[in-house]
Amino acid sequence: MRTWKLPGFWIPLALVFAWGLIILIMGQDTARETAFTLMMFVAMASSLNILLGYTGYVSFGHIVFFGLGGYFGFFLLSQHDWNLFLAAIAGGALSAVLAGLLGMAVLRLRGAYFALATIGINEAARAFVSNFEPFGGATGLFVNFAAYERYGGAGKALWLTFILLWVATLAVVLVSFLVKHSRFGLGLMAIREDEDAAMVMGVKAPRAKTITFTISAFFPGVIGTLYFFKNGNVEPGDAFQLHMSIESLVMVMLGGQGLVLGPMVGAVTYQGLRGYLLTSPIFKDLHLAVAGVFLLLIILFVPAGAVGWVRGRFPRVRRFLE
Amino acid sequence: MLGQLLSSLTDGLLLGFVYGLAAVGLSLIWGVMTVINLAHGPVIALGMFGTYLLFLKGGCNPYLALLAVAGMGLVFGFLIYGVAVHRVLNAPHLSTLLATFAVNMILIGVGTAVFTTSPHNIDFSLGSLEVGPITVPATRLVAALGAILFTAALYLFLYFTRPGKAIRAVANNRKAAELMGIPSAWILALSFGLGTMLAAVAGGLISTFFPFTILSGGPYELKSFVICVLGGLGNPLGALIGGLLLGGLEGLIPTFMPVSWVPVVEFGLFILVLLFKPSGLLGAK
Numbered sequence: 009m010r011t012w013k014l015p016g017f018w019i020p021l022a023l024v025f026a027w028g029l030i031i032l033i034m035g036q037d038t039a040r041e042t043a044f045t046l047m048m049f050v051a052m053a054s055s056l057n058i059l060l061g062y063t064g065y066v067s068f069g070h071i072v073f074f075g076l077g078g079y080f081g082f083f084l085l086s087q088h089d090w091n092l093f094l095a096a097i098a099g100g101a102l103s104a105v106l107a108g109l110l111g112m113a114v115l116r117l118r119g120a121y122f123a124l125a126t127i128g129i130n131e132a133a134r135a136f137v138s139n140f141e142p143f144g145g146a147t148g149l150f151v152n153f154a155a156y157e158r159y160g161g162a163g164k165a166l167w168l169t170f171i172l173l174w175v176a177t178l179a180v181v182l183v184s185f186l187v188k189h190s191r192f193g194l195g196l197m198a199i200r201e202d203e204d205a206a207m208v209m210g211v212k213a214p215r216a217k218t219i220t221f222t223i224s225a226f227f228p229g230v231i232g233t234l235y236f237f238k239n240g241n242v243e244p245g246d247a248f249q250l251h252m253s254i255e256s257l258v259m260v261m262l263g264g265q266g267l268v269l270g271p272m273v274g275a276v277t278y279q280g281l282r283g284y285l286l287t288s289p290i291f292k293d294l295h296l297a298v299a300g301v302f303l304l305l306i307i308l309f310v311p312a313g314a315v316g317w318v319r320g321r322f323p324r325v326r327r328f329l330e
Numbered sequence: 331m332l333g334q335l336l337s338s339l340t341d342g343l344l345l346g347f348v349y350g351l352a353a354v355g356l357s358l359i360w361g362v363m364t365v366i367n368l369a370h371g372p373v374i375a376l377g378m379f380g381t382y383l384l385f386l387k388g389g390c391n392p393y394l395a396l397l398a399v400a401g402m403g404l405v406f407g408f409l410i411y412g413v414a415v416h417r418v419l420n421a422p423h424l425s426t427l428l429a430t431f432a433v434n435m436i437l438i439g440v441g442t443a444v445f446t447t448s449p450h451n452i453d454f455s456l457g458s459l460e461v462g463p464i465t466v467p468a469t470r471l472v473a474a475l476g477a478i479l480f481t482a483a484l485y486l487f488l489y490f491t492r493p494g495k496a497i498r499a500v501a502n503n504r505k506a507a508e509l510m511g512i513p514s515a516w517i518l519a520l521s522f523g524l525g526t527m528l529a530a531v532a533g534g535l536i537s538t539f540f541p542f543t544i545l546s547g548g549p550y551e552l553k554s555f556v557i558c559v560l561g562g563l564g565n566p567l568g569a570l571i572g573g574l575l576l577g578g579l580e581g582l583i584p585t586f587m588p589v590s591w592v593p594v595v596e597f598g599l600f601i602l603v604l605l606f607k608p609s610g611l612l613g614a615k
Binding site for chain 1: 418436559
């Protein structure tokens with residue numbers, strides 16, 4: 009495999025690995041919490057990128073898989089005493105299966121119609137969960153404090169959650185690289201450029217899109233379970249925030265769509281920017297507007313995103329920035 | 331029972347006209363330039379606040395204020411088109427979706443800073459009308475009439491004036507229209523302006539009977555998507571009928587099941603129509 013020799017393959021993996029390791033060695037609770045939020049967005053943006061960046065399909069419903077998978081995992085965890093690891097995998101699996109089923113139906117739609125359908129799915133899922141009694145209806149579910157005892161107390165349980173998230177993030181980065189450099193991934197990029205031409209060339213577009221949708225939906229389910237376990241409760245308003253889907257989109261665009269490193273850079277930059285805006289006295293009330301201006305400027309003038317721009321400007325560094 | 335059913339159906343249908351008006355704006359923009367305007371919701375909310383400010387500070391009649399709001403909406407649409415849409419019009423859908431969403435973020439952000447997110451309302455009443463078991467607040471009746479008037483005016487404009495005909499020509503085939511000497515950039519800006527104008531007017535009409543916040547546009551934007559899909563994207567008349575359908579459903583559903591199920595049915599229907607008849611229930615133009 010030539011892939012293993014590319015520096016662009018090792019750099020993102022090494023970055024995430026070192027990041028998690030530093031946090032583990034530091035052993036501070038506040039540093040872990042900050043890293044948890046940031047890493048969660050890195051993983052969300054990277055998993056969205058597998059669909060958005062490679063096939064060019066805009067999904068506003070990425071958060072649905074975070075919400076539904078998380079709900080399911082949390083349900084198993086809190087009501088049926090499942091182990092956190094298994095529950096997270098189950099949450100991801102449910103998301104993946106749902107995405108597969110939805111994809112078979114919805115991915116017959118193209119472009120803007122698909123984007124609209126995903127907005128509808130998001131709203132329908134939120135409304136459905138608010139009314140679904142086994143998931144606690146509008147009040148949601150809570151985790152019993154005794155559940156943390158299994159992992160040696162609440163403090164240790166939180167560290168375990170962080171480690172699992174770290175592993176999940178590494179997995180997203182690995183998968184997004186492998187997909188990109190496979191024959192399958194080339195097919196996806198052909199779909200992005202011209203779907204009809206790709207089909208003529210023998211790419212089975214509907215099947216390839218559905219598989220991609222499934223892959224990109226698995227990770228939000230896992231992350232959702234971990235996130236809700238960390239919070240100790242889950243409720244519909246928290247689980248299906250359309251703006252989180254949008255923020256993931258912004259992160260992908262900011263860093264550079266279709267690149268492995270792009271969503272990572274985008275997520276870290278966006279979170280940093282938002283943190284600055286929220287705390288700065290001048291922009292405190294305007295942080296949403298300022299973020300909007302940034303997004304608009306990127307779309308109008310740097311559509312390739314930060315990493316994409318660097319790649320275009322300096323061809324030599326391309327092997328390092330995949 | 332029947333009386334209650336009738337009155338909630340009337341309520342829903344009257345509201346449906348206003349939903350329809352908002353959706354006509356969205357549909358017009360899609361029909362002319364295949365752009366899904368994600369800044370539709372905040373524009374509806376700005377229409378509400380425009381009417382509110384003119385009523386409260388300027389002391390003018392809300393319906394008179396609507397005309398001013400319509401004018402501002404038109405200009406505002408020109409502005410959005412020029413700043414955010416024109417440059418990415420020929421780029422992939424991703425770009426226009428995100429560009430209009432960026433405008434959405436900016437409007438909501440500035441709006442939140444200026445108006446906060448606490449609810450406002452226009453204290454204005456025209457009394458109510460009673461027909462048998464049905465009681466209708468007159469403001470709603472006037473709002474439905476206003477929605478019909480504006481849609482009719484749009485129809486007349488599109489079919490019987492030169493710029494209107496140019497809009498239809500550009501929607502039909504932009505390149506051919508340019509070859510005929512139609513300045514397509516201006517026509518596109520005009521249609522975007524008209525779309526946002528209708529959204530602002532719909533917002534203004536809603537503000538006469540519902541309290542609102544700067545975030546209130548969101549739900550109406552989502553309803554507009556549903557309506558556009560029901561009536562066929564890019565088909566303004568279909569959008570009005572789709573609005574009536576949705577309003578009627580909203581009136582009827584609560585008599586059979588809990589109100590909280592309304593969005594489940596709405597968006598379920600939305601997805602089903604997208605899947606099985608993406609050209610809309612009324613068929614493509």
